Amino acid sequence: MIRIFILTVLTLCTVALLRAADDAGRPNIVLIFADDYGYGDSGCYGGTLVPTPAIDSLASDGILCTDGYVTAPVCAPSRCGIMTGSYNQRFGMQWNEDRKMYSFADHQLLPQALQRAGYVTGHIGKWNLPIDVRACFDEAHDVIDWEADYFPDANGHYRGVDSEVEFDSNKVQGVWGPKLAGQEYLTDRIGRHAVEFIENHKSGSQPFFLYLAFNAVHTPLHAKLEDAGRFGALPIPLNFYAPMVASMDENIGRVLAVLPDDTLVVFTSDNGPAKMPVRKWPEQWPTGGLAGSPGPLNGHKAQFLEGGIREPFLLRWPDKFKPGSHYHQPVSTMDLYPTFCAAAGVPVPAGTQVDGVNLLPFLLGEQTGPPHEILFWKNSSIGAVRQGDWKLLINKSQPMLQLFNLADDLGEKHDMAGEQPERTERLHQKWLDWSKALPPRASTVAQADAPLEGTQPANESSVLEKSTVDQKQHRIALSDPGALANWLRYDGEWIPMVSAHRGGASPGFPENAIETFGKTLGCTYSMLEVDPRLSKDGKIVIHHDASLDRTTTGSGLVSDHTLDELRQLRLKDTKGNVTLFQIPTLDEAIEWARGKTILVLDQKDVPLESRVQSMIDHGAQEHVMLIISSARDAAFVHRRDPGIMMEMMVTNRKQFDAFEKSGVPWENIIAFVGHTPPQDTELLNMIHAKGSLCMAGTSRYLDKELTIGSEQQTPELQSRYRELLQLGVDIIETDCPCEVGSLLHESSNVPEVKAR
Template sequence: MKWSRRVFLFFASFTMLFSGWAQDKPNIVFILSDDAGYADFGFHGSKEFKTPELDKFAKNAVRFSQAYVSAAVCGPSRAGLLTGKYQQKFGFEENNVPGLMSKNGLTGDDMGLPLDQKTIADYLKEQGYRTALFGKWHQGNADRFHPTKRGFDEFYGFRGGARSYMPFGADNELTRNEDRLERGFGGFQEHEGYLTEELADEAIAFIERNQKNPFFVYLAFNAVHTPMEAKEEDLKKVKGLSGKRKTLAAMTIAMDRACGKVLDRIKALGLDKNTLIVFTNDNGGPSDANESSNLPLSGTKANHLEGGIRVPFLMSWPGKLKPNTVYENPISTLDLLPTFVTAAGGDVNAIDGLDGVDLLPYLQGKKQGRPHETLYWKKEARGAIRHNDWKLVRFPDRPAELYNIKEDISETNDLASKYPQKVRELYQMLFNWELTLERPLWQLERRFEGLAAKRMDSYRKH
């Protein structure tokens, strides 16, 4: 009898210890917008776009003034943040999946995040987290690439890169299988309302179900990616704008409202003080497609000027990070994985090949200096390197350009002819980095490189 009582007390104590350990781990909520313009947020100074919920969040968060993505388009950018590695290391060049690809390499549904790469969700599951993705996947359409096979316990969203915000039916015809809305694996279920709101509601429901244990939510809005579809009630709130820009502003209102709904629910449940929250965007705004604004940055989505790769970025963790502050040093979305895994109690030193770093010691003043002295970008012959405040941009159709980003955020003053030795130095650094990469597993048809050059020139500030 005494032995049974001892066994009972042991297991009861162990259960209480485990429960306390689990609850000490922070919940992690990662919110990603899609194709938003750098300037199209109130917390970045926009007077045209209304984002009161994110503005309120920014006042309780750290705002990063020099946050970068690892690619200037959706799919590879997400591959980088999901793995914490430059995606070119495993052949995921800066081309979306699937797409109009060259006949050399993988095509169609054979394209996707390689199966030998572990994701943020994989690592957080190892730390006892319940994991979920709501929204856009864009890491491969084939079943073997499915989110529920890549570390996510739950999935409600679509496998492709874009889809309608309205329910498919008689008045809105489904044309591609990857646009179908899916619950779990293969449980296709069309939504009833505006998709941005539906995704937020699904994320809230998951949080409510899992509030007693640590959870990881990846809320990957397709907002504000094309197609340009807004709710009529939101269009009526937009004054002084017309055309796509008016629609974009209305779509942003809906996304901001959805973010606020999730953040408010976290607070109402009493989870806010132990929840690490990040909001960012996947690449620069495609000014030609949705009339987004990246000012004062030059360039747009799909190129390596600042407007293609610099993004809004907010991070909050009450009691751990000082609110309403600005972090000035360059960081990368590659840093999300090591930051999240470390916060969860994991050891990122045991993960081979990471290019991201844990940001928390820098934000808390425990480490000085820059998280990254050097950052790289590459798409076939195009590439860029930022080393401290110098940035070299390499093109296939013209000489390389050199900028001092600290003094010239808009990249209007090309210093290549003035500092030829710096050009050679950075060119060699970029080349040496490229020697460490895999050959691309797929490549876009060559004609699109010409279109990319024209797009860039149309949205330069000089």
């Protein structure tokens, strides 16, 4: 027994010694992440606004990458790329608002992989991902996903939270400007927590990984009061931005000062500098302009130009990386996951797919050539691809494709697409093939439209009695059972709105394209009427004509082509120009519209039962309606699901009486009263008395007189649209939702949908 005990002790001691020796050979790892920091903001990248000695020391003591990229030009998707080691699109995250929509399933994130390697892990600062940060790190000091002000606006108001609320996993009590006054500056607090974490673990038995994610230099641009005038008489907003950069650099210096020698340090940012919104604020507030500097690059945050996606990218590892060296091949923040695993001496966890590359052999000179043969970026139908020195931009408006040679044109000023058509098409096809290979949830368009450049999607929206409307994208979000029927009930206080026929096509935006839906919601609140059709293999797609000839690059009937064949086609806009947009499926349209608008399904060649079943399968009764042709069809739909809303022709008393006898509640329909001005106004009064709204179409007459793209129409035309409202029309079905929506807003003096 004693002999067994001694052998056991010796074995345990040996294992402990081996583990200690192994830990001694592995570096601590610190990832320092700035927010909205420009490529040209640091001295080592040519910045002159403010000295950045701590950041510059990483370059002089390590490697400066000239071509360091993020996976997305906005906050949350960019952070997804780092934490997953993959293109953020694999997880459905193409834009900031997507971070609430998807999870990472069984994919192990970077800190979890390093925990398995024996690292103690810590997170300090901004997280911004759809998973509890405490489930990923051993220790975490994160900040809420909310902007709070140190100083008031012109009216003495602050942004913040004045009562207990929940943000993801965090309960927050009273984060408000007056309560922040005199408290520790956030950048200093983040730096202090980072120093404390390092001090607590640098002498421990385990190596540590610290993810230090500053909120600086994200808006609101609030510098410490004692820093006012520190860098001279700078113009707004630089007078606030410069002290913020200095504060971050000083805190980085404090962190570097306490690090053990054997520490791998990386510094980068999530995206390029933000374009400040123009606001009339008092003198101590910043106004419009680009605060940070993209240096020699063109573009900023939210753009796929180099200024939006190319970031400072610095690595320091004493006795490993040659001090003061430069690396000129394209690298990506998604490379950090496999690189950190390699530095820790462990493989990427089994079952976790990464698109990143281990950079160590390249940075140590053990391997030549570029780490990546090609790099991609994407948000819905726009994006970019870089291969070698060539970069292709895929835009949502003309010119659709732009080609740049970054070796000669770093500022992306000279478009060579016309000079290099074959290269342009080859790169575009590579981007399309990559997009198509993404998981289905990732390749589906996930938002109404890209947010305004340089802005975050709204953190808050107006909570109404019956609906929620996002003012930036004119969203109508209904989710509770019966909410759609309640919202579409006539009670005398309805505010007129439009229904976009075929989604609201216009130059550059084809009919029935998801991108067109987003454009429509960008200019007005609107229902979207779309046209389901059957493909040869029985899939339901969205396309108005039975033929492909008028609106696509194909020919023949929709029903003679499979879905895969239809996917190869490109849609044409109202001028006949070929766009990059594709025919969407009904499934994609339904899911895209959820939380954004009301989708109205026309009849075409899809059986009524199939349209009903699609709604039921998606649980879409609160944001999708059916157009039906008769009271008999209405009764069939109501029997299948009493919660489905419908649009039905009620242009005369006979149709009114037929529906009255159908047994279907009037609250389940909108009455379409015709494509010409109603003559029987008493019929509209009868419909209103039943609690139903009245819709009329103008696509066949009034719309043809509109000046497309103009917010100003002739007084005579304005009065003719207003006459429809006076006759009792509540919703106008139109081919021109932006123009008509503008007229309705003006005529009713209501800038938004209001609760009734």
